[in-house]
Amino acid sequence: MNPLDAAFAHDFGAVADFIRQHAIDAPARPALADDRAMLDYAALDARMDRVAAALQREGLAPGDAIAVCANASADYAAVFLGALRAGVAVAPLAPGSAADSLARMIRDADARLLFLDAAGAQALGAGAGEGLPRVALEGEVPGAAPLADWLAPEGARPAPVDTQPGWAFNIIYSSGTTGEPKGIVQSHAMRWAHVKRYRPYGFGPHTVTLLSTPLYSNTTLVLFFPTLAYGGFVRLMPKFDAGRYLELAQQLRATHTMLVPVQYQRLMAHPAFDRFDLASFHMKFCTSSPLPAPLKADVLRRWPGGLIDTYGMTEGGGTVMLEAHLHPDKLHTVGRPAPGSDIRLIDEAGREVAPGEAGEVVGRSGGMMTGYHKQPEKTREAEWFAPDGTRFIRTGDIGRFDADGFLVLFDRKKDMIISGGFNIYPSDLEAVLRRHPDVADAAVVGIASAQWGETPVGFVVLRPDAAIGEDELLHWANAQLGKTQRLAGLRRIAELPRSAIGKVLKRELREAW
Numbered sequence: 001m002n003p004l005d006a007a008f009a010h011d012f013g014a015v016a017d018f019i020r021q022h023a024i025d026a027p028a029r030p031a032l033a034d035d036r037a038m039l040d041y042a043a044l045d046a047r048m049d050r051v052a053a054a055l056q057r058e059g060l061a062p063g064d065a066i067a068v069c070a071n072a073s074a075d076y077a078a079v080f081l082g083a084l085r086a087g088v089a090v091a092p093l094a095p096g097s098a099a100d101s102l103a104r105m106i107r108d109a110d111a112r113l114l115f116l117d118a119a120g121a122q123a124l125g126a127g128a129g130e131g132l133p134r135v136a137l138e139g140e141v142p143g144a145a146p147l148a149d150w151l152a153p154e155g156a157r158p159a160p161v162d163t164q165p166g167w168a169f170n171i172i173y174s175s176g177t178t179g180e181p182k183g184i185v186q187s188h189a190m191r192w193a194h195v196k197r198y199r200p201y202g203f204g205p206h207t208v209t210l211l212s213t214p215l216y217s218n219t220t221l222v223l224f225f226p227t228l229a230y231g232g233f234v235r236l237m238p239k240f241d242a243g244r245y246l247e248l249a250q251q252l253r254a255t256h257t258m259l260v261p262v263q264y265q266r267l268m269a270h271p272a273f274d275r276f277d278l279a280s281f282h283m284k285f286c287t288s289s290p291l292p293a294p295l296k297a298d299v300l301r302r303w304p305g306g307l308i309d310t311y312g313m314t315e316g317g318g319t320v321m322l323e324a325h326l327h328p329d330k331l332h333t334v335g336r337p338a339p340g341s342d343i344r345l346i347d348e349a350g351r352e353v354a355p356g357e358a359g360e361v362v363g364r365s366g367g368m369m370t371g372y373h374k375q376p377e378k379t380r381e382a383e384w385f386a387p388d389g390t391r392f393i394r395t396g397d398i399g400r401f402d403a404d405g406f407l408v409l410f411d412r413k414k415d416m417i418i419s420g421g422f423n424i425y426p427s428d429l430e431a432v433l434r435r436h437p438d439v440a441d442a443a444v445v446g447i448a449s450a451q452w453g454e455t456p457v458g459f460v461v462l463r464p465d466a467a468i469g470e471d472e473l474l475h476w477a478n479a480q481l482g483k484t485q486r487l488a489g490l491r492r493i494a495e496l497p498r499s500a501i502g503k504v505l506k507r508e509l510r511e512a513w
Contacts, residue, residue, distance in 0.1 A: 012192050014163040016085040018229040020045055022205075029205065030233045034074045041231075044078060046154070051082020053152035056159055058133070060112050062087025062167060067111035068137075069093040069102060069120030071238045072215045075137045075147055077224070079115055080170075080215065084188075087161040089168035091183065092216035096500055099125040105173045105181050106132065108373055116141060165189035171373050172218055172314050183373030184314050186218075191225055193367035197319070197338060198226040201308070202255070202282045207232025210254040212240040212263065217501045218314040219288045223258040232256075242266045246276045253280035255305075260288045260502035261295065265441070268298050281305030287312065288501045290409060290427065292434060293331040296324050309334055311409070315382060317393030318343040318363020320407050333406035334399075341365040343407065344392065345399065346384060358400040360413055362392040369393070398425070415506060417446035417454045422484040424456055429487065432480045433458055436473065438466035443496050444487070445509045455488040459509055462492055489513075 019041065022029065027042030039047065055066070066083055068090060070076050083090050091109035093102055102124055106114065114132045116124065121141045134144035152158075169191045171183040209227040211234060213220040227234050235252055237245065240263055248254070259267070264286060267273060281303065287310040299307050306326075311334035312319040320343060322335025337343040344352055345359030353359035362384045368391070371379035384392045398410040410416070410425040417424040426444035433442035441461040449455040460473065468476075474490040481487070491513070497505040 012165045012189060013195070013229075014084070014188060015191060015195065015225050015229050016048060016081060016163070018231075019048065019081065022228075022231045026205065026231065029231065031228065032074050032077055032234050032236070034072070034236045035238060037074045039074055039078070044081070047078040047151075048082040048085050049158055050151040050154070050156050051079050052086035052088075052158035052161075053156040054150055055083060055086045055088055055113070057152060058113065060086065060088050062161060062164075063089070065089040065091055065109045065111050065168070065171065066113045066115060067091040067093055067106050067109055067132075068115040068216075069095055069124060070115065070117035070137050071095065071119050072211070072220070072236045073117070073137060073238060074236065076115070076117075076215055077234070077236065079137070079147075081228075084163075084169065085161065086158055087163060087167060089171055089185075091171040091173070093120075093173065094214065094216045094500060095119040095123040097123065099123060101181055105183065108173075108181065108183050109171050115147075116144065163188055165192070166370075168370065170221070172216070182375060182378055185370040185373050186314075186316070187370050190316055190367045190369065191221075193340075193365065194222050195226045195229045197340075197367070198223070199230075201306075203227060203230040203232060205231040207256055208252050208254045208280075209234050209256040209258075210237070210245070210249055210252065211235070211258060212237035212245055213258065213260060214500055217288075219258060219260060219501050222287070222310075223256065223285060227256065242270045243272070246270065246273065246278075249278055249281075250276045254278075255280055255282045256284070257281070258285045258287065261286060261291045262498060262502035264291065264295055264299055268295065268302065269440075274302065279304045283308060285310055289503045290334075292431070294434070296331040297328070300324060300328065311335065311407070312363075313393065313395055314369075315393050316365065316368035317395065318361075318365050319367070320363075322406070327406075330404075330406050333402065333408050335407065336405050337363075337407075338365070342390075342392070344386075345401070350384060356400065356403075358398055358410065361395040361397045361399045361407070361409075363395065364390065364392045415445070417444075417456050419446070419449070419452045419454050419456065419484065424485055426456065429456055429458065429477075429481065429485060433460055433473075433477055435480075436468070436476060438462050438468045438473070441496055443504050443506065443509055445506050445513070447488075447510060447513050449488070456485070457489040457491070457513055458487045459491050459493050459496065459512075461495060 023041040023045035031041045031044040032039045115135045117137045135150045136144035169188045174182045283306045307324040309322040318341035319338040321338045343363045396413045429444040430442045440463045444458045446454040478486040497508040
């Protein structure tokens, strides 16, 4: 058994330790790059040491936390990994968040240091993180020490830290657009479970993973850490652009990637897509929001390599995976529970539903959050306990298992529309709208109705050459829908509002209506 296989046979491993081993075994092998810099494993390992030693110099100890508010870069990644080597948790924050939300997140994380770039500094403004020592990841940021000056000297080695499975690895925050943001505490054990989950999908020293989603998103991190743990190469894109992504994929001979549905949509619609050589791809992954079945079919038809649609939550719990290339007849589903995942469906009273019935999805596995940071009540709301006391995480999604054990998702519980006593799943209506040849994208939300309590309305993005009007499209859609499903109205918009990882912001659509 080689050393890597032996390490993965253990119940627990620390990601930072694996990078150290790769630096010993293959120091010149490329590890990490962005648009401006490339680090081999020896350089990445040395940079992590300098970060960890500097954090220890500043008095940070295992259990402390830092915050990072920046776009993806090699320096950002090295700071994240160096903090882990020191046993320090990382709170990665979205530069697109409002300043007051960022301030609450920084306070909630008990961050001792704040790392940021120009985008992060602009988002934070003058007040967020005031009084907290700042380090600039790139360029000049007022009030922040340049990273090069802050780092421990070249050759510095931190005091050894024996990483424990239960320590906080990172604290990932919900969007924080309304109310108090929730910090999802993921442990080193949870990240180790993620690393081991991807072992069957061809990761190793030959891997070239192209990532174009942000480092503050779990969507990115679930592939970022396994790639490095297995000794592969990660190429970060600070900002997604379909044409540039395709150029890089061809140039690098990319083998793996993680993309969100809207990115797949834009890539497949790119006029030059079929002219790029993408034969190097071994496996493509998707998560964060539903990947429509027709889009899955298009990816399978035109993009070489396998496609895995992953359903899960940042909070953890169970994971469901659809190996679409192996099950082309199940593209309308999100797959079957991943090995080690226990997925169940419960009703409003918290009882498991009968086979074939719909219910809220709950799950458990080796990858589960410790809880919401300093919010025990919110943590309890997110948990469901089986009659034998086993802990599960609630998803808030409604689904049903088909006869073959594949999970069909309907919608978020909070997005389900109850009209005249009937349950209406927006995803069903959206699927009908997307079937029209003039429709590029669609979203359906419920609005208040004096007659029905709630009623569905639709928003559509039309294709550039579309000539259909709103009234004509509304009539067409309602002719395809059941009587209780019919849309009360329809609006054409230029683009659906989305988060940085592609989730449709339905709250904004309701407000816009």
